[in-house]
Amino acid sequence: MSRIRYFHKKFIEWRGEIKEHWFLITISLFIILIAVGIDYASGFYVTYKAQVVNVPDLILDHFGPYNLNILFVYWWLLALFVLIFYPLLYEVKKFHYVIFQFSFLIILRSIFIILTHLQTPSDAVGGLFPGVLNLLRFSNDQFFSGHVALPFLGFLLFKNNKRLRYFFLITSIAMGIIVLAMHLHYSIDVFAAYFITYGCYKSGEWFLKKLKL
DSSP states (O other), X not given: OHHHHHHHHHHHHHHHHHHHXXXXXXXXXXXXXXXXXXXXXXXXXXXXXXXXXXXXXXXXXXXXXXXXXXIIIIIHXXXXXXXXXXXXXXXXXXXXXXXXXXXXXXXXXXXXXXXXXXXOOTTOOOOOOSGGGGGGOXXXXXXXXXXXXXXXXXXXXXXXXXXXXXXXXXXXXXXXXHHHHTTSSOHHHHHHHHHHHHHHHHHHXXXXXXXXX
């Protein structure tokens, strides 16, 4: 019974935090819907409309390709799940901040892939998502790697949680190796992701502070 009371108390506290921050949460969810729409439009453009080119890559010429689709899909989806649902369940007051930063990253990447028309390497393997999620999968959306950028953003966001930081950092490095091994990205897509993500994070942090969010 004491355990039931404990979880009931935690639920009441969680519900209170949701009510307290409902406006910022609603705005952040609205912004991420816009970001996903922009991402879809940019992915459609580079897949079906843009003139793209295949370029040589020193690392890809000597490494792979290997089919690591299970890791590519499910490890990354786990990172995405943790990034979104950990703050929603355990740090509600930070949830809107995480979603805002995530949305900034999605929008910035959408702009970059529209500006940089690189073709997915012709010998790429795997990269298929299960079910309806595969509708959000496009080709030629190369620069920069979202599989590397998203977990690295998690590493930057959760400064006070050592376990989460290690998880996201290891995931980001592993994703870099995996997408190169599968020839789904060029090496520049992977290495640049760290620098661009950091710049996006700092810009988002500055912008949110100016808005006092």
